Amino acid sequence: MTSDARAREHRPEVLLDTLKRLGFGLAVTVPDGWLGEILVRIEREPAMKLVRATHEEEALAIACGGRLGGVRTVLIVQNVGLLSMGAGMVCLAQRYQFPLLILVSYRGTVEDPVYYHIPKGRATEPVLRGLGLAHVRVDPARPIGPQVEAAATYAEESSSPFALLLSREDVQW
Amino acid sequence: MVKNERPSREDYYRVLVSRLPKDALVVTALGNASYLWARMHHRAENFYVEDAMGLALPLAIGLALAQPARRLVAVEGDGGLLMHMGALVTLGAVAPKNLTVLLIDNGVHAASGGQALTSQTLDFAALARAAAIDQAAHVATPGAFSDALRAALCEDGPQVFVLSTAPDLELVVPPLAMDPVLIKHRFIAAVGAPPYVPKLFGGGRLGRE
Numbered sequence: 363m364t365s366d367a368r369a370r371e372h373r374p375e376v377l378l379d380t381l382k383r384l385g386f387g388l389a390v391t392v393p394d395g396w397l398g399e400i401l402v403r404i405e406r407e408p409a410m411k412l413v414r415a416t417h418e419e420e421a422l423a424i425a426c427g428g429r430l431g432g433v434r435t436v437l438i439v440q441n442v443g444l445l446s447m448g449a450g451m452v453c454l455a456q457r458y459q460f461p462l463l464i465l466v467s468y469r470g471t472v473e474d475p476v477y478y479h480i481p482k483g484r485a486t487e488p489v490l491r492g493l494g495l496a497h498v499r500v501d502p503a504r505p506i507g508p509q510v511e512a513a514a515t516y517a518e519e520s521s522s523p524f525a526l527l528l529s530r531e532d533v534q535w
Numbered sequence: 536m537v538k539n540e541r542p543s544r545e546d547y548y549r550v551l552v553s554r555l556p557k558d559a560l561v562v563t564a565l566g567n568a569s570y571l572w573a574r575m576h577h578r579a580e581n582f583y584v585e586d587a588m589g590l591a592l593p594l595a596i597g598l599a600l601a602q603p604a605r606r607l608v609a610v611e612g613d614g615g616l617l618m619h620m621g622a623l624v625t626l627g628a629v630a631p632k633n634l635t636v637l638l639i640d641n642g643v644h645a646a647s648g649g650q651a652l653t654s655q656t657l658d659f660a661a662l663a664r665a666a667a668i669d670q671a672a673h674v675a676t677p678g679a680f681s682d683a684l685r686a687a688l689c690e691d692g693p694q695v696f697v698l699s700t701a702p703d704l705e706l707v708v709p710p711l712a713m714d715p716v717l718i719k720h721r722f723i724a725a726v727g728a729p730p731y732v733p734k735l736f737g738g739g740r741l742g743r744e
Contacts, residue, residue, distance in 0.1 A: 385741065388600060411600060413629055415593070416621025423593035424625070427562075430582065430594070430719065431601025432728025434741060454587040454594070458715040461731065515739055518731045 373506040373532045374400050377465075378407075380507040384514055386410065386436050386463070388428040390421045394440035396467040396528075399535030401438065418443030419450040426460045434514075437464045437523075441486045444495070444525060451493055451523065459521040463514045467534075468499065468527040490525060497525035500532050541701040544571055544639060546677045551608065551637070552576045554684045559606040560726065562598065564591035566646030568610045568639060570707040577711060579725035583718050588646075589618030592636060596622065599631035602726060606688060610637045613659065614644045614652055620662075623695075627666035632691040635684075640673075641700040649704045663695040670694040 378400060381389075389404050390413045391397065405412045415421035418439050428435035444451075444466060455462060470476065470483020490497045496516065500509055510526065517524040544567060552575060555561070562582045563569040568591075569583035582598070584591040595609035616623065616638060626636070638659055644650045663671035670687065674680045674696050687694045723730070732738020 388597070390597070413597070413600070413625070415625050417619065419590070420593045420619050420622050420625065423587070423590035423619075423622075424597035426590075427594035427597025427599075428601045429597075430722065430728075431598045431726065432723065432741070433601040435597070435601075450587060450590055454584070454590050457586070458719050460719075515734065518739075519733060 371505060374535045376505065376507045377510055377532060378403055380510045381436060382407065382409065384511060385434050386514075387433040388413065388425070388435040389438055390415055390425045390428070390435065391438040392416070392418050392421050392440070392443055394467045394469065396469075396530055396534040397438060397440070400533055403535065417446070419447040422447045422450045422455055422462075425462050426455055426458065429460050429462060435462060437462055439464065440467045441469055441527070442482045445482065445485060445489055448489070448493060451495060455523045456494065460523065461517040461521050462523040463510075463517050464523055464525040465510075465533070466525050466527050468529060471529075473529060486527070495523060495525055496520065497527060499527040500529060502529060502531065506532050541641075541675070541699050542677050543701050544568070544641075544703050545575070547637070547639075547680055547698050547700065548572060548575050550677050550681045550684060554681060554688065555608065556606050556688060559608060560598065560602065562591055562595040562607065562609045564588075564611050564615050566612070567703050567707050568612060569713070570709040571703075572610065573709040573711060573713075574707055579721045582722045583713060585713055585715065589615040589622070591615060593619060593622040593625065595634060595636070596626055596629055596631060599634040600629065601728075603631070603633055605726070606633050606635070607631075608635050608637060610639065612645070613638060613640045613642065613654060616659070617652060617654055623663055623668070624666045626693055626695075627663070627668045630667070631693055634693045635687050636693065636695045638695060638697045639700050640697045641702040643702045643704075645702050645704055649702055659697045660695065668693055668695050671697070673697045673699065675699045
């Protein structure tokens, strides 16, 4: 893909199309400012069910249940949600080896220097390493679709959760 | 002499064994909720949640959505629900028709030695009704539980039954290895969920072999 084509790619739309193509039937979320519109779009998809949870650790457990029942399941949260679901991640998702794709709006980075997000941005990747949660930050120079597919495939092949850290352009409609 | 003792977890489980539909799925919370159920009625259709306190109910919500044709019974503890009370609100919002929740209301953290909970004044059934779960009731005897469960399993859910239960602080030794991955794979096979086919074998997707 040329740089012009990359510039024309509407990354949230491609991200959603990739989830549909891969057969994701359940999305579980606690929203974030960047995620509002894509969640509405998922809610309108006839082949997908969106569950809005009250807390990210609860969302993680709902996602584990969906995958246990044989439905490809994506968890969509802000990075603060990864910080607050640590116990469930270790005791449930990782211990029982649930393959889950986790799409994360990555707030508080140098591209998103909102003062109250910055502490979360600073803590996120060290915490993920501490948890042993496999993750990667999306490459903005590459198309988003293959990166989502690679993350989803890694989760399934490794029987473990995998977090894809997204920038605003990847997910905010 | 009039006895005023609450029934045991085993008393309620005996009723559940007798009323459980053959193809129903069961999710049980940590501690004796899982260990005693495994001892009384182990089957591949049981998913035992060890540790992960408060996550049996939300896991059951996701499972109920993924398996809408199977009846699902979830056993959660009062301490677990207090830890993730928001799951009750999600249950009311999602309203899976195939899910019946049994809340063991023993007033203590039984799995950690019987420390008192802070829910003495809390009406869990009223709480469930406030979360739009119309079929929520207190149950105080095995006989009442038997009647309630028989009716519930013939109707659409969700239902929440708050079972007044005596604390059981003695740890039950389960009759089988509580290997989490084995529990998961045995359950998936019993449910007939499609396995993931690795890319090496031409897959990269969920599908039937």
